[in-house]
Amino acid sequence: MNTRAPESRAERKRQTRQALLDAALRLLEEQSFSGLGLRAVTREAGVVPTTFYRHFERMEDLGLALIDESFRTLREMIRDARSDPANYEHVIASSVEILVRHVQQNRLHFGFIARERFSGVAEIRHAIRAEIRLFGSELATDLARFPYMREWGTEDLQVMAGLIVNAMVSIAEEVLDAPAGGPEAVQEIRRIAEKQLRMIVIGAPAWQSSRR
Amino acid sequence: MNTRAPESRAERKRQTRQALLDAALRLLEEQSFSGLGLRAVTREAGVVPTTFYRHFERMEDLGLALIDESFRTLREMIRDARSDPANYEHVIASSVEILVRHVQQNRLHFGFIARERFSGVAEIRHAIRAEIRLFGSELATDLARFPYMREWGTEDLQVMAGLIVNAMVSIAEEVLDAPAGGPEAVQEIRRIAEKQLRMIVIGAPAWQSSRR
DNA sequence: CAGGTCGGTGTACAGTTGTACACAGACTAG
DNA sequence: CTAGTCTGTGTACAACTGTACACCGACCTG
Numbered sequence: 001m002n003t004r005a006p007e008s009r010a011e012r013k014r015q016t017r018q019a020l021l022d023a024a025l026r027l028l029e030e031q032s033f034s035g036l037g038l039r040a041v042t043r044e045a046g047v048v049p050t051t052f053y054r055h056f057e058r059m060e061d062l063g064l065a066l067i068d069e070s071f072r073t074l075r076e077m078i079r080d081a082r083s084d085p086a087n088y089e090h091v092i093a094s095s096v097e098i099l100v101r102h103v104q105q106n107r108l109h110f111g112f113i114a115r116e117r118f119s120g121v122a123e124i125r126h127a128i129r130a131e132i133r134l135f136g137s138e139l140a141t142d143l144a145r146f147p148y149m150r151e152w153g154t155e156d157l158q159v160m161a162g163l164i165v166n167a168m169v170s171i172a173e174e175v176l177d178a179p180a181g182g183p184e185a186v187q188e189i190r191r192i193a194e195k196q197l198r199m200i201v202i203g204a205p206a207w208q209s210s211r212r
Numbered sequence: 213m214n215t216r217a218p219e220s221r222a223e224r225k226r227q228t229r230q231a232l233l234d235a236a237l238r239l240l241e242e243q244s245f246s247g248l249g250l251r252a253v254t255r256e257a258g259v260v261p262t263t264f265y266r267h268f269e270r271m272e273d274l275g276l277a278l279i280d281e282s283f284r285t286l287r288e289m290i291r292d293a294r295s296d297p298a299n300y301e302h303v304i305a306s307s308v309e310i311l312v313r314h315v316q317q318n319r320l321h322f323g324f325i326a327r328e329r330f331s332g333v334a335e336i337r338h339a340i341r342a343e344i345r346l347f348g349s350e351l352a353t354d355l356a357r358f359p360y361m362r363e364w365g366t367e368d369l370q371v372m373a374g375l376i377v378n379a380m381v382s383i384a385e386e387v388l389d390a391p392a393g394g395p396e397a398v399q400e401i402r403r404i405a406e407k408q409l410r411m412i413v414i415g416a417p418a419w420q421s422s423r424r
Numbered sequence: 425c426a427g428g429t430c431g432g433t434g435t436a437c438a439g440t441t442g443t444a445c446a447c448a449g450a451c452t453a454g
Numbered sequence: 455c456t457a458g459t460c461t462g463t464g465t466a467c468a469a470c471t472g473t474a475c476a477c478c479g480a481c482c483t484g
Contacts, residue, residue, distance in 0.1 A: 008451080008452095009450080009451050009452075009460075009461075012451095012461080013460090013461065016461080016462080028332070030332060030334075031246055031332045032244045032245070032246040032247065032331050032332030032333070033244070033332075034243055034244040034246065034247035035244065035246035035247035035332065037440085037441060037442080038441080038442065038443090039440075039441060039442075040441095047462070047463090048462065048463055048464075049441090049442080049443085050443075050444085050445095050462080050463075050464085051461075051462050051463080052442095053443080054460085054461055054462070055461095114330050115330035115331060115332060116330075117330065118326050118327035118328075118329065118330060118385070119244050119327060119331075120240070120242060120243045120244030120245075120247065120327060121244070122242070155404075156407075159404060159407050159408055159411065160411065162382070162408070163375075163379065163408060163411060163412070166378045166379065166382050167375065167378065170374070170378050173330070192371060195368075195371050196371055196374070196375060199371065199372065199375065199412070199415070199416065200375070200411070200412070200415070202415075202418065203411070203412070203414075203415020203416055203418050204411065204415055206414065206415050206418030220481085220482090221429095221430075221431075221480080221481050221482070224431080224481095225430090225431065228431080228432085249470085249471065249472080250471080250472065250473090251470080251471060251472075252471095259432070259433090260432065260433055260434075261471095261472080261473080262432080262433075262434085262473075262474085262475095263431075263432055263433080264472095264473095265473080266430080266431055266432070267431095
């Protein structure tokens with residue numbers, strides 16, 4: 001029967017699970033994952049330690065869930081950005097704009113990803129790298145749609161996508177470091193970021209023609 | 213009086229201090245710094261926990277010492293690389309070669325740096341970033357010596373140096389991930405790395421002229 | 425060669441960790 | 455309506471943590 005109660009059992013379970021994820025993310029702002037304890041998470045979430053096991057077998061599983069969560073918003077972002085493959089300048093400016101805004105709106109998620117990308121916990125690290133690699137591949141196929149790159153080899157596209165992804169990660173990091181309410185500092189980051197991406201994208205044809 | 217004993221007291225102190233640093237570095241291969249305990253370090257070093265305090269006040273101080281150690285070799289590397297500012301292709305190839313070799317020979321140090329660059333421990337993170345920024349600045353002044361960059365603005369040079377440093381960091385990361393004894397995998401990394409750097413360096417003039 | 429300094433040891437303790445287990449109450453399915 | 459399934463609780467414990475303190479023995483200095 002369809003429950004009339006405001007929250008079904010399954011829904012409440014989902015809520016405490018989310019509370020655990022949120023609590024962990026909050027704590028991960030000032031701790032790295034390998035130093036994060038099960039008890040600390042449950043304490044922050046306001047539940048008893050043993051509840052943790054109702055939702056995750058090990059801490060690593062919670063970490064993987066956080067990675068999932070983070071990259072879902074990241075993909076959302078990039079889907080917006082690849083709207084108009086005609087004008088480079090426009091794509092660059094709006095991509096940077098979208099990236100910066102999303103990072104600001106998801107500080108905790110992006111901070112987590114940026115930090116744990118090189119973290120000591122192998123399982124977490126590898127999961128993140130896999131996602132980033134995938135992200136780069138998607139970007140590469142998007143790049144292939146640009147007129148002057150249509151004839152590039154896939155490896156060259158991958159290399160270029162890698163450069164862009166690297167740049168984006170470091171842009172995100174700078175945004176994260178900027179004081180939360182400093183609009184002109186963020187503006188400066190955006191300006192430098194656009195310059196960096198322009199450097200990569202506009203410099204590319206010259207590089208390409210120089211090896212032909 | 214000049215001691216005749218093979219090891220003076222001060223020398224032996226230096227040795228156990230080094231043993232602590234080495235032990236920490238070894239453990240940091242599979243743990244992140246914030247999860248590393250004083251007791252674990254002393255255990256690995258083969259001394260009693262309280263000995264730690266004879267050398268460092270807090271764990272963070274040990275971390276800072278490790279950063280010092282790591283960047284000393286990094287600077288050594290770059291000093292070699294900036295020998296001949298005439299031929300780009302040669303500079304790129306030999307820079308990559310030197311970078312890859314140094315990373316291979318100092319896996320633990322570079323792994324530590326790469327991982328803790330985004331780590332949760334603010335003090336460690338900031339110290340590393342300061343060193344990397346300095347590294348980028350030095351690179352920027354080196355770039356200024358290249359003929360066609362002589363007229364660039366300092367900001368443009370810094371942006372480009374930033375791109376290169378980013379690329380180098382990600383190259384180092386890939387080398388660290390490659391199986392230790394896989395020469396052809398490393399060869400492949402080197403090839404891609406050279407392509408990336410060429411992309412940045414050779415593409416730059418086109419970028420520069422397009423905004424004048 | 426005497427005394428002090430100092431690096432390393434051993435013991436001790438309170439706090440925290442992960443996890444096992446029995447239990448309670450609420451939702452759900454029959 | 456009832457029996458059963460779940461989610462969250464409370465208690466318990468062994469293992470580990472950082473660090474305080476007293477101590478020892480070897481080196482160094484006078």
